[in-house]
Amino acid sequence: MKHWQRAGLLFILLLITACQPQQTSQPLHQQQLFTFGTLIDITLVSNNPQQAQQAIDELSTEFDRLHELWHPWEGGALARANQQLSSSVTFATAPSVITLIQQSQQLSKQSDGLFNPAIGQLIKLWQFDQLDNESFQFQLPEPDAIKTLVHQNPRMTDIIIERSQDSEPRIHSINPSVSLDFGAFAKGVAIETMIRKLKTRNIHSALINAGGDLKVLGTKNGTPWRIGIKNPEYSPKPSSNPVLAAIDLHNEESLFTSGNYERFFEFQGQRYHHIIDPRSGYPAKGTRSVTVLAKDAGLADAASTALFIAGPKQWPDIARKMGIDHVMLVDEDNRIYLSPAMAQRIELLTTAQAIIVK
Numbered sequence: 001m002k003h004w005q006r007a008g009l010l011f012i013l014l015l016i017t018a019c020q021p022q023q024t025s026q027p028l029h030q031q032q033l034f035t036f037g038t039l040i041d042i043t044l045v046s047n048n049p050q051q052a053q054q055a056i057d058e059l060s061t062e063f064d065r066l067h068e069l070w071h072p073w074e075g076g077a078l079a080r081a082n083q084q085l086s087s088s089v090t091f092a093t094a095p096s097v098i099t100l101i102q103q104s105q106q107l108s109k110q111s112d113g114l115f116n117p118a119i120g121q122l123i124k125l126w127q128f129d130q131l132d133n134e135s136f137q138f139q140l141p142e143p144d145a146i147k148t149l150v151h152q153n154p155r156m157t158d159i160i161i162e163r164s165q166d167s168e169p170r171i172h173s174i175n176p177s178v179s180l181d182f183g184a185f186a187k188g189v190a191i192e193t194m195i196r197k198l199k200t201r202n203i204h205s206a207l208i209n210a211g212g213d214l215k216v217l218g219t220k221n222g223t224p225w226r227i228g229i230k231n232p233e234y235s236p237k238p239s240s241n242p243v244l245a246a247i248d249l250h251n252e253e254s255l256f257t258s259g260n261y262e263r264f265f266e267f268q269g270q271r272y273h274h275i276i277d278p279r280s281g282y283p284a285k286g287t288r289s290v291t292v293l294a295k296d297a298g299l300a301d302a303a304s305t306a307l308f309i310a311g312p313k314q315w316p317d318i319a320r321k322m323g324i325d326h327v328m329l330v331d332e333d334n335r336i337y338l339s340p341a342m343a344q345r346i347e348l349l350t351t352a353q354a355i356i357v358k
């Protein structure tokens with residue numbers, strides 16, 4: 001996402017929260033971090049400024065550490081693991097990488113393989129590792145190269161975790177085309193980790209917001225955290241509303257959105273976005289954005305990506321398999337689909353009629 005887009009989203013969020021009645025019992029401490037490859041806004045409610053600052057500093061250090069550990073190709077534990085996965089060697093890796101693998105194996109299975117962090121080679125083939133490189137000349141991948149990788153069928157179950165009592169767990173891959181990219185999951189797991197850290201520090205009212213992917217703790221001085229959801233078809237015209245919907249979040253709720261407008265390149269007038277359908281090897285078709293509300297931020301993150309790929313027809317089935325009740329999907333024709341539970345919670349700020357799918 002470009003910086004101005006992120007800044008726009010923050011503005012939307014502040015605008016909505018500014019409309020709340022102010023019950024100023026405890027001050028808000030807000031800080032914006034550039035970490036984890038994105039802008040992260042932290043809001044803590046606390047009477048103790050020193051406690052709040054120490055917590056924010058800890059979160060900043062921890063976000064930096066996890067970003068390095070979990071980056072798929074830049075020098076940390078996951079990048080080293082990716083080099084070794086293409087051979088059949090068995091090796092030890094960071095415990096947190098093992099945990100990511102284990103959780104992803106489960107989520108990938110629940111999503112019928114649509115959420116598939118084993119497709120790192122496909123993501124590289126599409127050059128999505130270059131999206132932040134402004135001078136990069138994007139090309140379309142060779143169709144044969146896409147076909148070959150899809151045929152090689154890298155899956156999370158291709159990674160075998162070996163545990164023994166007296167040494168650390170070790171892993172190996174039974175498929176050399178496996179390369180791990182946790183871009184659809186790591187932000188959620190990191191936010192979940194940070195929320196746990198805040199609770200350990202006795203902070204029970206907070207919002208951690210990574211450009212619209214977020215989790216809340218407690219309330220904002222007695223009122224729920226009111227969040228704006230970006231309109232995926234927004235263009236800077238007077239008739240276009242940048243906010244599609246608003247929702248009140250309660251203690252420990254997470255809200256994650258996957259959108260085709262977030263990261264993409266253009267080639268010969270066509271847009272190619274960053275969410276790949278592992279069945280075709282091409283960017284998933286049919287969806288503009290999916291928003292998922294769930295308690296666990298890692299689950300919300302993985303599910304928003306899986307349901308984006310599932311698309312307007314298949315999402316209710318995959319949502320059920322992943323245990324997700326609250327979904328909003330906007331399709332390519334801007335039709336809005338809501339699960340019944342989401343319809344109960346969300347406030348649409350558009351005249352369009354939503355379709356409630358049971």
Ligand code: AMP
Pocket residue numbers: 114115116117118119123128181182183184185257258259262263274275276277278301304305309
């Ligand atoms: P998100 O914005 O959470 O939907 O995550 C999108 C990111 O996840 C992409 O930038 C890729 O790094 C990665 N990704 C793309 N397609 C998939 C997929 N089918 N399964 C898992 N991760 C994916």
Ligand code: MG
Pocket residue numbers: 183184185256258300301302303304305
């Ligand atoms: Mg995701």
